[in-house]
Amino acid sequence: MSSQAGAEAALSRLLGLGITHFVLCPGSRSAPFAYALRELEMRGIITLHVETDERVAGFVALGLGKASGIPAPVITTSGSAVANLHPATVEAFHSGVPFIALTADRPEWMRGSGANQTTNQVGMLGPNLVNQIDVSAEDVVEDPELIDRALQDVWRGPVHLNASFENPLHPTEPSFPVTPEVGSFPAPTGPADDLVAGLIGFKDVSVPVPEGDSEPVLEAGSDLVSEVESGLTPSALDNARTVIVAGPGTPYSEVLRRTGHGQVPVLAEPASIERNYAEAIPAARIVADCVNDEIERVVITGHPTLSRPITSLVCRTDIDIISVTTEPVPTDPGRIARTAPVMPDVPDQTAWLKRLSAAGQRAYEAGRSYLGDELDALQVAAQVADAEGNWFVGASNVIRDIDLLAGSPKATFHANRGLAGIDGTMSTARGMAHHLGPMKVVVGDLTFIHDLGGLILTRGQDEPALDIVIIDDSGGGIFATLEHGDPRFSDTFDRVFRTAKNLDIPTLARACGWEPVVVTSTGELREILAAKPAGRVIVVNCAQEIHHVRQRRRELTSIMIEAARQELAGHTPA
Incomplete structure (x- = not known):
């Protein structure tokens, strides 16, 4: 059985599952995939992204899956190429992004022989996978639907498909004598499927909902899972003073009813869906610290990990903590939360919401007034927070500063917060932009350096417009804000x-074909951020002495806390 036939059979099944974006890294052992993908591209059936660096390719694929909810298989040759997919794989696992590592391998009988570019690739990307299979070309030709079975949970996170190929690795006959059909991706359709089918079911799963429209009211100590299973509807909570702590969700959080809702305060990270809700509290971590003793219940949605005060809040043992299900990794850092498969209904707490919103707004205004026109990392974050459009934000200081300094943002923020690493940031944004359109990226200088390969674009390949804003503060500025900067x-x-x-x-940006822009004032920064993305690398030089960085941040935090407390003192607790 030819390797080409196996590659074509595998790709045909992927197309049948509605997968049409593929990310290919050149290699010899993966050549059967390369020939087949090129044929499909020439027929106009797929969109092919070709990347030389496997680590870049992995994050481009991550971005494609993150923006669309449909995985974009990333194809590599054998050997160390596979290992380079590991950073993107673990991020996909911890952020619940559909992701397929489709890796070519030497025949199984060659493993352990010491042959060139041959190792045991099975398990190389584990244990951070929802599934993995090891197959030969012959296996796929004889049973093409093994691909479907392997991918039944891919909407939850990464799957590794390892395919071994014998020589010859080039076509010996015309490819795809019958053009494969493109199907629809079997996306989850609602929480009822999850409760009855055990996995958030595919579109052919139908679930009878019991009659009756009354919902149980849950009090601290009750079992949310059993209550919800009995009715297949979101359960209701009592009127304990509640906040929703929201982090970035998965591409399917909304359809699965796992995002926060209700007339209650939402402490939302910038990259969460809830950050653009009217109920989102400005300067949330400041306000949360000020009303910590008044909070009686926390409902966690998504994967919030951004700030120490919020992490401390969701780990408290003296209040009710509810964690709404996340896939595939639960969010319960204190190991104390009750779990709910869907977002419970919370009684309206309008006065409580109004009080916290006013405090957050007062803190936000005080913080922005303190900044003045000084051009530093805080100022860049503030100006980005005022901008519009889709922004991809680095996982270090800048996203924390936006969290603090964004009031009611017009922009939509995205970030890799599964493991909150700084690698692959620009590459992920490139992938997302293929679905979302032109984007802007803001990163620190070390985050930029971590993904330099993402600047190098393949000649003749369509790329959406991107602008990259670099906060050049001469190294790891985030450590200055921690105890290490003492x-x-x-x-x-x-x-x-x-x-x-x-x-x-x-100079580096110009060499890679990007237009470099150096910003030296806050006015220049506002002007360039208002422009549409156009392939620019925008450098903001704002290196400062560590003692000044620490002092300015301490003063900012102190001023914002005092403003929030003054506002709260003028309101009677709800």
């Missing part, structure tokens, strides 16, 4: 935490 550790900080680099970013 003056006690000044002899150590620059060497092993800040790690400033010798890099001429504008």
Whole structure:
């Protein structure tokens, strides 16, 4: 059985599942996939993205799945190429993004032989997978639907398909004598399927809903799962003073009713769906700290991990903590939460919401007034928070600063918050932009360096417009805000935490075909952020002494806390 036939059979099944975006890394052992994909591209059936660097390719595929909810298989050759997919795979797993690693392999009998570019690829990407299979070309030709079975849970997270090919690796006859049909992706359709079928079912799953429209009212200590299963509807909570803590969800959080809703305060991270809700509280972590003793219940949605105050809140043992299901990894850092498969109904708490909203707005206004026109990392975050459009935000200081300094943002923010790593940021944004349209990215200089390969575009390949804003503060600025930036550790900080680099970013950007722009004032920054994305690398030079960075951030936080407390003091607790 030819390797080409196996590759074509596998790709035909993927098309049948509605998968039409593919990310290919050149290689010899993966050549059967390459020939077949090129044929499908020439017939106008698929969109093919070709990337040289497997780590970049993995994150491009992650972005494609993140934006659409449909996985874009990333194809590699054998050997270390597979290992380079690991960073994107673990991010997909912890953020619940559909992702397929489709890796070519040497025949099974060659494993352990010491042959060139041959290792045991099975399990290389585990345990952060929802499934994996190891097949030969012959296996796929004889039973093409094994691909479907392997991918039945791919909407939840990453699946590894490892396919071994014998020589010859090039076509010996015309490809795809019958053009394969493109089907529909079997996306989850609602929470009822999850409760009855055990997995959030596919479109052919029908679920009878029991008669009756009354919902149980749940009090602290009750079992949400059993109550919800009996009615297949969101359960109702009592009127304990509640906040929703919202982090980034999965592509299917809304359809599965796992996002926060109700007239209650929402403490939402920038990359959560809920951050653009009217109920989202500005300067949420400041306000949460000020009313900590008044909170009686927390409902967690998505995967909030951004700030220490919020993490402390969701780990409290003296109040009711409810975690709405996330796939495939639950969010319960304190190991104390009750779980709910859907977002419970919370009674309207309008006065409580109004009080916290006013405090957040007062803190936000005080913080923005304090910033003035000084051009630093805080200022960049504030100006980005005022911008419009789709923004992909680096996982270090900048997203925390936006969290603090965004009032009611017009922009929609995206980020890799599954494991909150700084690698693959620009590449993920490139993938998302193919579905969302032109985007902007904001990163620190080290986050930019971590994904330099993402700047290098394949000649002749369509790429959506992207602008990349770089906060060049000479290294790991986030560590200055932590205990590591304390003056006690000044002899150590620059060497092993800040790690400033010798890099001429504008020259590098120009060499990679991007237009470099250097910003030197807050006015210039506002002007360039208002422009449409156009392939620019925008460098904001704002390196400062660590003691000044720490002092300015302490003062900002102190001013915002005081403003929130003053506002809260003028309102009677609800």
